[in-house]
Amino acid sequence: MPERFSWAVSDADGEITTTDARFALGAVVAPGGSLVAARSGWRPGPGQPGRVTASSPTPDGRVTVAAFQRINTPSRSAAPYIQTLDAPKVIDILGAAPPHSSLGRHDLIVVQQNDQLHSDPNNALLVRHVVGTPSATPQDPDPAAGGASTDYVPLARIRVPAGATAITNDRLDDLRPPAMTVALGGVLPVASQAERDAIVSPYEGMAVWRRDKDWLEVRAFDGWRVQGIAVVATAAGLSAITTPYQGQVVYRADSGEHYWWNSTTWVPLRQVTGRIVARPGALVSNVGTTETNIPPLAVEGVRILLNRIYGITVTLLGGFTAAAGDSFGIRVRRDNPTSGLVVAEWTWLPTAVGLDDYRTVSAPWRSDVSDSAARFYVTVTKLAGTGTATIYGNGRSSIRIEDVGGDPALWKVIT
DSSP: OOOOOOOTTTOOOOOOOOOHHHHHHHTBBOOOOOSOOOOOOEEEOOOOOEEEEOSSOOSSEEEEEOEEEEEEESSSSSEEEEEEESSSSEEHHHHOOOOOSSSSEEEEEEEEOOGGGGGGOOOOEEEEEEOOOBBBOOOOOOHHHHHOOOOOOEEEEEETTTTTOOOGGGGGEEOOOOOOBBBBBEEEEEHHHHHHOSSOOOTTTTTETTTTTTTEEETTTTEEOOOOOOSSGGGGGGGGSSSSSSTOOOEETTTTTTEEEEESSETTTTEEEEEEOSSSSEEEEESSSSSEEEEGGGGEEEOOOTTEEEEEEEEEEEEOOOOTOOEEEEEEESSTTSSSSEEEEEEEEEOSSSSEEEEEEEEEEEOOOOOEEEEEEEEEEEEEOOOOEEEEOTTEEEEEEEEEEEEEOOOOOOO
Protein backbone atom coordinates (compact mmCIF):
# COMPACT_ATOMS: atom_id res chain seq x y z
CA MET A 1 0.00 0.00 0.00
CA PRO A 2 1.26 3.55 -0.67
CA GLU A 3 0.36 4.71 2.85
CA ARG A 4 3.18 3.87 5.26
CA PHE A 5 2.85 3.70 9.03
CA SER A 6 4.13 6.98 10.43
CA TRP A 7 7.10 7.25 12.74
CA ALA A 8 6.42 6.10 15.37
CA VAL A 9 3.12 4.22 15.48
CA SER A 10 2.50 0.51 15.11
CA ASP A 11 0.48 -1.46 12.63
CA ALA A 12 -2.31 -3.81 13.69
CA ASP A 13 0.24 -6.28 14.99
CA GLY A 14 2.03 -3.67 17.09
CA GLU A 15 5.04 -3.43 14.76
CA ILE A 16 6.70 -0.98 12.42
CA THR A 17 8.22 -2.70 9.41
CA THR A 18 11.86 -2.15 8.49
CA THR A 19 10.72 -0.48 5.27
CA ASP A 20 8.50 1.94 7.24
CA ALA A 21 11.44 2.74 9.48
CA ARG A 22 13.79 3.36 6.55
CA PHE A 23 11.25 5.62 4.85
CA ALA A 24 10.92 7.64 8.06
CA LEU A 25 14.68 7.95 8.40
CA GLY A 26 14.99 9.01 4.77
CA ALA A 27 12.76 12.02 5.47
CA VAL A 28 15.66 13.78 7.20
CA VAL A 29 18.13 13.16 4.35
CA ALA A 30 18.69 15.37 1.31
CA PRO A 31 16.11 14.47 -1.36
CA GLY A 32 16.84 12.13 -4.24
CA GLY A 33 14.91 11.56 -7.44
CA SER A 34 11.40 11.80 -5.96
CA LEU A 35 9.50 13.37 -3.10
CA VAL A 36 10.05 10.31 -0.90
CA ALA A 37 13.48 9.11 -2.10
CA ALA A 38 16.65 10.08 -0.25
CA ARG A 39 19.86 11.09 -2.01
CA SER A 40 22.44 8.32 -2.10
CA GLY A 41 25.96 9.26 -1.17
CA TRP A 42 28.82 9.24 1.28
CA ARG A 43 28.48 10.88 4.65
CA PRO A 44 31.00 13.78 4.59
CA GLY A 45 33.89 13.46 6.98
CA PRO A 46 37.66 13.34 7.21
CA GLY A 47 39.69 11.16 4.86
CA GLN A 48 38.37 9.32 1.82
CA PRO A 49 35.47 7.07 2.80
CA GLY A 50 35.42 3.67 1.14
CA ARG A 51 38.72 4.12 -0.67
CA VAL A 52 40.58 0.91 -1.51
CA THR A 53 44.38 1.01 -1.14
CA ALA A 54 47.27 -1.41 -1.32
CA SER A 55 49.08 -2.56 1.82
CA SER A 56 51.58 0.02 3.10
CA PRO A 57 54.49 0.52 3.39
CA THR A 58 55.16 -2.85 1.72
CA PRO A 59 52.55 -4.07 -0.79
CA ASP A 60 51.46 -7.68 -0.50
CA GLY A 61 48.47 -9.66 -1.74
CA ARG A 62 45.98 -7.72 0.34
CA VAL A 63 44.04 -4.43 0.04
CA THR A 64 42.41 -2.25 2.68
CA VAL A 65 38.97 -0.61 2.45
CA ALA A 66 38.68 2.63 4.42
CA ALA A 67 35.86 3.04 6.93
CA PHE A 68 32.74 4.80 5.72
CA GLN A 69 29.11 5.57 6.30
CA ARG A 70 26.78 6.13 3.37
CA ILE A 71 23.13 6.50 2.52
CA ASN A 72 22.07 4.14 -0.24
CA THR A 73 18.65 4.25 -1.86
CA PRO A 74 18.42 0.80 -3.44
CA SER A 75 17.19 -0.25 -6.85
CA ARG A 76 14.52 -2.50 -5.30
CA SER A 77 12.89 0.08 -3.02
CA ALA A 78 12.77 3.83 -2.41
CA ALA A 79 13.50 3.29 1.30
CA PRO A 80 17.18 4.09 1.98
CA TYR A 81 19.70 2.07 3.95
CA ILE A 82 22.31 3.62 6.23
CA GLN A 83 25.41 1.51 5.58
CA THR A 84 28.38 1.55 7.93
CA LEU A 85 31.89 0.11 7.87
CA ASP A 86 33.10 1.31 11.26
CA ALA A 87 36.77 0.32 10.84
CA PRO A 88 39.14 -0.32 7.92
CA LYS A 89 38.68 -3.79 6.43
CA VAL A 90 41.59 -5.86 5.05
CA ILE A 91 40.76 -8.22 2.17
CA ASP A 92 43.20 -10.91 1.02
CA ILE A 93 43.04 -10.80 -2.79
CA LEU A 94 45.79 -13.19 -3.87
CA GLY A 95 45.39 -15.56 -0.92
CA ALA A 96 41.68 -16.07 -1.62
CA ALA A 97 42.11 -16.25 -5.40
CA PRO A 98 45.69 -16.93 -6.55
CA PRO A 99 46.66 -15.36 -9.91
CA HIS A 100 46.64 -17.29 -13.16
CA SER A 101 50.08 -18.21 -14.44
CA SER A 102 49.68 -16.62 -17.87
CA LEU A 103 46.47 -14.56 -17.94
CA GLY A 104 45.37 -11.44 -16.09
CA ARG A 105 41.97 -10.81 -14.57
CA HIS A 106 39.81 -7.99 -13.22
CA ASP A 107 38.44 -8.26 -9.68
CA LEU A 108 36.04 -5.87 -7.95
CA ILE A 109 35.60 -4.64 -4.40
CA VAL A 110 31.94 -3.76 -3.81
CA VAL A 111 29.53 -2.70 -1.07
CA GLN A 112 26.54 -5.03 -1.40
CA GLN A 113 23.29 -4.85 0.58
CA ASN A 114 21.31 -8.00 1.29
CA ASP A 115 17.68 -7.88 2.42
CA GLN A 116 15.52 -10.91 3.10
CA LEU A 117 12.51 -8.82 2.14
CA HIS A 118 13.79 -9.19 -1.43
CA SER A 119 14.57 -12.91 -1.08
CA ASP A 120 18.26 -12.49 -0.27
CA PRO A 121 19.75 -15.17 2.03
CA ASN A 122 20.25 -12.69 4.90
CA ASN A 123 20.18 -8.99 5.81
CA ALA A 124 23.94 -8.49 5.84
CA LEU A 125 25.92 -5.55 4.53
CA LEU A 126 28.83 -7.03 2.61
CA VAL A 127 32.08 -5.31 1.69
CA ARG A 128 33.38 -8.08 -0.51
CA HIS A 129 35.82 -9.26 -3.12
CA VAL A 130 34.29 -10.35 -6.46
CA VAL A 131 36.77 -12.49 -8.38
CA GLY A 132 37.01 -12.08 -12.14
CA THR A 133 37.78 -14.62 -14.88
CA PRO A 134 41.38 -14.83 -16.21
CA SER A 135 41.49 -13.76 -19.85
CA ALA A 136 43.68 -12.20 -22.51
CA THR A 137 41.11 -9.36 -22.46
CA PRO A 138 39.87 -9.24 -18.85
CA GLN A 139 36.35 -7.97 -18.09
CA ASP A 140 34.78 -6.86 -14.82
CA PRO A 141 32.80 -9.61 -13.07
CA ASP A 142 29.09 -9.26 -12.24
CA PRO A 143 28.57 -8.81 -8.48
CA ALA A 144 24.91 -9.91 -8.88
CA ALA A 145 25.78 -13.17 -10.62
CA GLY A 146 24.28 -16.33 -9.17
CA GLY A 147 21.27 -14.54 -7.72
CA ALA A 148 23.24 -12.18 -5.45
CA SER A 149 21.73 -8.85 -4.47
CA THR A 150 21.50 -6.25 -7.22
CA ASP A 151 21.89 -3.47 -4.64
CA TYR A 152 25.63 -2.88 -4.76
CA VAL A 153 28.08 0.00 -5.21
CA PRO A 154 31.52 -0.65 -6.78
CA LEU A 155 34.49 0.69 -4.81
CA ALA A 156 37.48 -0.39 -6.87
CA ARG A 157 38.71 -2.50 -9.75
CA ILE A 158 41.82 -4.60 -9.13
CA ARG A 159 43.78 -5.43 -12.29
CA VAL A 160 45.51 -8.64 -11.28
CA PRO A 161 48.37 -9.47 -13.67
CA ALA A 162 49.45 -13.00 -14.50
CA GLY A 163 51.67 -14.45 -11.81
CA ALA A 164 51.17 -11.45 -9.48
CA THR A 165 52.88 -11.60 -6.10
CA ALA A 166 51.56 -8.30 -4.73
CA ILE A 167 48.80 -5.75 -5.33
CA THR A 168 50.15 -2.22 -5.80
CA ASN A 169 48.22 1.06 -5.95
CA ASP A 170 48.88 1.45 -9.67
CA ARG A 171 46.79 -1.73 -10.15
CA LEU A 172 43.76 -0.20 -8.40
CA ASP A 173 41.09 1.83 -10.26
CA ASP A 174 38.92 3.96 -7.97
CA LEU A 175 35.26 3.31 -8.90
CA ARG A 176 33.59 5.00 -5.95
CA PRO A 177 30.68 7.24 -6.97
CA PRO A 178 31.69 10.78 -5.98
CA ALA A 179 28.30 11.88 -4.64
CA MET A 180 27.98 12.85 -0.99
CA THR A 181 24.78 13.35 0.95
CA VAL A 182 23.77 15.36 4.01
CA ALA A 183 20.78 15.96 6.23
CA LEU A 184 17.82 17.76 4.71
CA GLY A 185 18.62 21.49 4.64
CA GLY A 186 22.37 20.91 5.02
CA VAL A 187 25.02 22.23 2.66
CA LEU A 188 25.74 19.49 0.13
CA PRO A 189 29.35 19.21 -1.13
CA VAL A 190 29.55 18.62 -4.90
CA ALA A 191 32.70 17.95 -6.89
CA SER A 192 31.84 19.98 -9.99
CA GLN A 193 29.18 21.80 -11.98
CA ALA A 194 28.34 18.49 -13.66
CA GLU A 195 27.57 16.86 -10.30
CA ARG A 196 25.53 19.88 -9.22
CA ASP A 197 23.53 19.82 -12.45
CA ALA A 198 22.86 16.09 -11.96
CA ILE A 199 20.86 16.79 -8.76
CA VAL A 200 17.34 15.68 -9.59
CA SER A 201 14.65 18.25 -8.80
CA PRO A 202 16.60 20.58 -6.47
CA TYR A 203 14.38 22.60 -4.17
CA GLU A 204 14.29 26.38 -3.65
CA GLY A 205 16.83 27.28 -0.98
CA MET A 206 18.91 24.13 -1.42
CA ALA A 207 22.59 24.91 -0.81
CA VAL A 208 25.65 23.25 -2.34
CA TRP A 209 29.35 23.76 -1.74
CA ARG A 210 31.33 23.74 -5.01
CA ARG A 211 34.50 21.85 -4.08
CA ASP A 212 36.08 22.74 -7.43
CA LYS A 213 35.46 26.48 -6.93
CA ASP A 214 35.46 26.89 -3.13
CA TRP A 215 32.19 28.80 -3.10
CA LEU A 216 28.59 28.40 -1.92
CA GLU A 217 25.62 28.25 -4.30
CA VAL A 218 21.91 28.38 -3.41
CA ARG A 219 19.04 27.30 -5.62
CA ALA A 220 16.75 30.21 -6.50
CA PHE A 221 14.42 30.97 -9.41
CA ASP A 222 15.35 27.80 -11.32
CA GLY A 223 19.07 28.56 -11.16
CA TRP A 224 22.08 28.26 -8.85
CA ARG A 225 23.15 31.59 -7.33
CA VAL A 226 26.69 32.06 -6.05
CA GLN A 227 26.65 33.62 -2.58
CA GLY A 228 29.00 36.44 -1.59
CA ILE A 229 31.86 37.63 -3.82
CA ALA A 230 33.16 34.71 -5.85
CA VAL A 231 36.83 34.58 -6.86
CA VAL A 232 37.71 33.40 -10.39
CA ALA A 233 41.20 32.92 -11.78
CA THR A 234 40.69 34.41 -15.26
CA ALA A 235 38.03 35.92 -17.52
CA ALA A 236 37.09 32.40 -18.61
CA GLY A 237 36.16 31.62 -15.00
CA LEU A 238 33.27 34.09 -15.13
CA SER A 239 31.28 31.56 -17.16
CA ALA A 240 31.33 29.17 -14.17
CA ILE A 241 28.75 31.46 -12.52
CA THR A 242 25.83 29.95 -14.38
CA THR A 243 22.96 32.06 -13.02
CA PRO A 244 24.31 35.52 -12.14
CA TYR A 245 21.93 38.15 -10.81
CA GLN A 246 21.97 41.84 -11.67
CA GLY A 247 24.52 43.64 -9.54
CA GLN A 248 26.43 40.51 -8.54
CA VAL A 249 30.13 41.19 -7.93
CA VAL A 250 33.04 38.84 -8.72
CA TYR A 251 36.77 39.25 -8.13
CA ARG A 252 39.07 38.27 -11.01
CA ALA A 253 42.45 37.25 -9.62
CA ASP A 254 44.57 37.60 -12.76
CA SER A 255 43.62 41.25 -13.32
CA GLY A 256 43.01 42.24 -9.69
CA GLU A 257 39.65 43.74 -10.71
CA HIS A 258 36.08 43.36 -9.52
CA TYR A 259 33.39 42.70 -12.13
CA TRP A 260 29.64 43.18 -11.85
CA TRP A 261 26.77 41.63 -13.81
CA ASN A 262 24.65 44.23 -15.58
CA SER A 263 21.91 41.68 -16.51
CA THR A 264 23.60 41.02 -19.85
CA THR A 265 27.35 40.68 -19.36
CA TRP A 266 30.21 41.01 -16.86
CA VAL A 267 31.54 44.57 -16.69
CA PRO A 268 34.67 45.72 -14.82
CA LEU A 269 33.79 47.69 -11.71
CA ARG A 270 35.43 51.12 -12.14
CA GLN A 271 37.05 49.99 -15.36
CA VAL A 272 40.33 51.70 -16.23
CA THR A 273 41.86 51.35 -19.67
CA GLY A 274 44.38 53.30 -21.67
CA ARG A 275 47.80 53.51 -23.27
CA ILE A 276 51.25 54.76 -22.26
CA VAL A 277 53.75 55.24 -25.08
CA ALA A 278 57.12 54.26 -23.67
CA ARG A 279 59.22 54.41 -26.82
CA PRO A 280 61.33 57.54 -27.43
CA GLY A 281 61.03 59.77 -30.45
CA ALA A 282 58.26 61.44 -32.39
CA LEU A 283 54.81 59.89 -32.63
CA VAL A 284 53.52 62.50 -35.12
CA SER A 285 55.46 65.43 -36.62
CA ASN A 286 54.78 68.85 -38.17
CA VAL A 287 51.16 69.02 -37.01
CA GLY A 288 49.42 71.98 -38.60
CA THR A 289 45.82 72.87 -39.29
CA THR A 290 44.92 69.35 -40.41
CA GLU A 291 43.57 67.33 -37.50
CA THR A 292 46.13 64.59 -36.89
CA ASN A 293 45.50 61.28 -35.15
CA ILE A 294 48.19 59.91 -32.79
CA PRO A 295 47.99 56.17 -33.62
CA PRO A 296 49.89 54.76 -30.59
CA LEU A 297 47.33 56.37 -28.28
CA ALA A 298 44.33 54.70 -29.96
CA VAL A 299 42.31 52.64 -27.47
CA GLU A 300 40.05 49.99 -28.97
CA GLY A 301 37.68 47.34 -27.65
CA VAL A 302 36.46 49.42 -24.68
CA ARG A 303 33.14 48.39 -23.13
CA ILE A 304 31.02 51.44 -22.32
CA LEU A 305 27.50 51.70 -20.93
CA LEU A 306 24.76 54.21 -21.63
CA ASN A 307 24.59 57.21 -19.26
CA ARG A 308 27.65 56.26 -17.22
CA ILE A 309 30.27 58.89 -16.46
CA TYR A 310 33.80 58.28 -17.74
CA GLY A 311 36.82 60.30 -16.74
CA ILE A 312 39.14 60.91 -19.72
CA THR A 313 42.71 62.00 -19.04
CA VAL A 314 45.30 62.76 -21.72
CA THR A 315 48.98 63.55 -21.21
CA LEU A 316 51.12 64.75 -24.13
CA LEU A 317 54.78 65.67 -24.50
CA GLY A 318 55.14 68.21 -27.27
CA GLY A 319 57.74 70.18 -29.16
CA PHE A 320 56.89 73.43 -30.98
CA THR A 321 58.49 75.58 -33.67
CA ALA A 322 56.78 78.71 -32.35
CA ALA A 323 55.19 79.75 -29.10
CA ALA A 324 53.79 83.27 -28.83
CA GLY A 325 50.33 83.42 -30.37
CA ASP A 326 50.19 79.70 -31.25
CA SER A 327 47.45 77.42 -29.95
CA PHE A 328 46.60 73.78 -30.56
CA GLY A 329 43.51 71.71 -29.90
CA ILE A 330 43.59 68.28 -28.23
CA ARG A 331 40.58 66.10 -28.92
CA VAL A 332 39.38 62.62 -28.00
CA ARG A 333 37.05 61.19 -30.62
CA ARG A 334 34.96 58.03 -30.47
CA ASP A 335 34.86 55.44 -33.27
CA ASN A 336 36.68 57.44 -35.96
CA PRO A 337 39.96 59.37 -35.61
CA THR A 338 38.90 62.37 -37.68
CA SER A 339 35.09 62.34 -37.93
CA GLY A 340 33.93 60.52 -34.82
CA LEU A 341 32.02 62.10 -31.95
CA VAL A 342 34.19 64.47 -29.89
CA VAL A 343 33.88 63.29 -26.30
CA ALA A 344 36.49 65.66 -24.81
CA GLU A 345 38.62 68.57 -26.05
CA TRP A 346 41.07 71.10 -24.65
CA THR A 347 43.19 74.01 -25.85
CA TRP A 348 47.01 73.83 -25.63
CA LEU A 349 48.94 77.09 -25.46
CA PRO A 350 52.69 76.43 -25.94
CA THR A 351 54.90 78.29 -23.48
CA ALA A 352 58.25 77.94 -25.26
CA VAL A 353 59.86 76.91 -28.51
CA GLY A 354 61.36 73.40 -28.56
CA LEU A 355 60.78 70.12 -26.70
CA ASP A 356 59.37 69.44 -23.25
CA ASP A 357 56.07 71.25 -23.15
CA TYR A 358 54.28 68.63 -21.06
CA ARG A 359 50.52 68.83 -20.49
CA THR A 360 47.92 66.70 -18.66
CA VAL A 361 44.26 67.49 -19.29
CA SER A 362 41.14 65.68 -18.15
CA ALA A 363 37.37 65.93 -18.40
CA PRO A 364 34.27 63.83 -17.55
CA TRP A 365 32.12 62.44 -20.34
CA ARG A 366 28.60 61.04 -20.02
CA SER A 367 28.20 58.17 -22.45
CA ASP A 368 25.43 58.49 -25.02
CA VAL A 369 25.52 54.82 -26.04
CA SER A 370 26.24 51.27 -24.90
CA ASP A 371 29.01 49.62 -26.88
CA SER A 372 30.95 46.44 -26.16
CA ALA A 373 33.89 47.47 -28.35
CA ALA A 374 34.14 51.27 -28.50
CA ARG A 375 37.22 52.95 -29.97
CA PHE A 376 38.83 56.19 -28.81
CA TYR A 377 41.43 58.30 -30.60
CA VAL A 378 43.57 61.27 -29.53
CA THR A 379 44.10 64.00 -32.14
CA VAL A 380 45.98 67.30 -32.29
CA THR A 381 45.16 70.30 -34.51
CA LYS A 382 46.65 73.78 -34.85
CA LEU A 383 44.02 76.39 -34.02
CA ALA A 384 46.05 79.57 -34.50
CA GLY A 385 49.60 80.78 -35.12
CA THR A 386 52.46 80.11 -37.48
CA GLY A 387 54.30 77.13 -36.01
CA THR A 388 53.86 73.35 -36.00
CA ALA A 389 53.87 70.68 -33.27
CA THR A 390 55.56 67.32 -32.80
CA ILE A 391 54.23 64.86 -30.23
CA TYR A 392 56.69 62.50 -28.53
CA GLY A 393 56.35 59.27 -26.54
CA ASN A 394 59.27 59.05 -24.08
CA GLY A 395 57.10 57.29 -21.47
CA ARG A 396 55.06 60.44 -20.89
CA SER A 397 52.35 60.61 -23.56
CA SER A 398 49.30 58.62 -22.49
CA ILE A 399 45.50 58.30 -22.38
CA ARG A 400 43.41 56.92 -19.54
CA ILE A 401 39.66 56.21 -19.58
CA GLU A 402 38.10 55.40 -16.21
CA ASP A 403 34.53 54.45 -15.31
CA VAL A 404 33.73 56.75 -12.40
CA GLY A 405 30.07 55.79 -11.88
CA GLY A 406 26.58 56.41 -13.12
CA ASP A 407 24.36 57.11 -10.12
CA PRO A 408 22.06 59.98 -11.26
CA ALA A 409 21.75 61.09 -7.64
CA LEU A 410 25.51 61.71 -7.51
CA TRP A 411 26.30 62.74 -11.11
CA LYS A 412 24.11 65.43 -12.62
CA VAL A 413 24.38 67.06 -16.01
CA ILE A 414 23.38 70.70 -15.65
CA THR A 415 21.78 72.21 -18.74
